[in-house]
Amino acid sequence: MSKSFRTRRGETHALRGINLEIGVSEFLCIVGPSGCGKTTLLRILAGLETQTSGTVTIAQDDPSRPLNSMVFQDHSLFPWLTVLDNAAFGLEMRGVPRTERYEKSRALLESVGLTRFSEYYPHQLSGGMKQRVSLVRAFVTDPEVLLMDEPFAALDAQNKVLLQDELLRIWEASRKTVVYITHSIEEALALGDRIIVMTSSPGQLKETIPVEFPRPRNIFELRARPEFGAISARIWEILELEVLKAREAQP
């Protein structure tokens, strides 16, 4: 699969020769230098952009469930909807009746401790709470694949770890297939079953690293392990070269 854009300076290749198979219930993390096209890859999977060549296939065993739901970066909640309506947005779009979609959303909101805030509007929430609602909005639609585009990038360090922990907890309950984009090696190691490192532009898949920490994981514990630092350093070696290349390519 590939993607190129037409610009004034001719064709730009964003992605080249992407060949990737993701297993059911796999938590796949993709890391790469900024501008490597990892977000473009995710947007193609999400159906928000179309590839220039190649195909994307998502196995669907239940046609009543959506193929994918995306957890976006910051600011993706609708300011004019309450927390409950934001959480139920995906279900509403699929024509799920009000009582049913509220019931399902309330249950998940409760599991992330936001019951008390159902009738609040997003501007009354902290950044971490907003991203919790974003997670609920995606999980509650029960899609085949969950796509996450650096959902915690805008959070401070403590909140980031808390949210990662929370994400793992919700995920353990459903074990959905996840494709998670990040530029943080630590985050990828803490969350994923497998990490794919992408090259700098045009984005290609460079290396696959299996992550064999047992589940369920506790992120604080995990980060204290010596192996964690060792793998992290190994991945950084792979990534460093690409980051440097990406930096040179910048005008």
Add this chain to the structure above:
Amino acid sequence: MTWGKDALSLENRERLLSIASPVALLLVWQLMSWAGLLDPRFIPSPIGIGKAAYALLRSGELLQNIWVSLIRILAGFVIGAVPGILIGLAMGVSRWVRAAIDPLVAALFPIPKISLLPLIMLYLGIGEASKIALVALGVVFLVLINAMAGVLAIDPIHFDVAKNYGAPRYKLWTRVVIPGALPMIFVGMRLGIGVAFIVIVAAEFVAARSGIGYLIWTSWETLRIENMFVGIITITVLGVLTTLVLHEIERLAMPWRREHA
């Protein structure tokens, strides 16, 4: 809690002052009239204006004129705002609609609407229709331009979310486009109501036998300066009241903009 008490009394003092200063101004005005410092042929006294207002109220003339002007403003406002919102939203959503209509708006918006009055009277006659149409013309472009800007100002991520979650077309409108553009739609309507008042008074000056504009104009022709002041004050109060009503509607329509803990 001395500190808290002080803060409160400071606030009250402020409120008191903001009432006291206009009252003081009226008082000075009245005293100057009594002292003969103001020529009553040009500047009537507050009490004189009050008496004129009372007479106009008792004869029913004032209420009749208020009613006529208000109907013209409201009818024109609705006839202008509704298509303005719909076309503006469509322009915001579709670049094709925008490309088609933008040049027309750019050409028609700068025309001072009051200059069209003779032409409109030629088409619609000298009755109510021509005044209502003029108000509608004054309102439509302001609402349209702001509604379009409102849609364009919606964060693109919201359209991505709607698309990713498979929003059907009507849900895209009711859940994203309309609520997202609502703040700007209200900006357009506030500007529109202001223009509606300007346009209607001007139209009633020259082409009506009723309305507050007519009252002001005939008072000038008959040199009833008190009545003129009554007309000016009336139209100002009406303007303030309609703005307040619109503001309240805005508050009810956009609960997410209300600040509360």
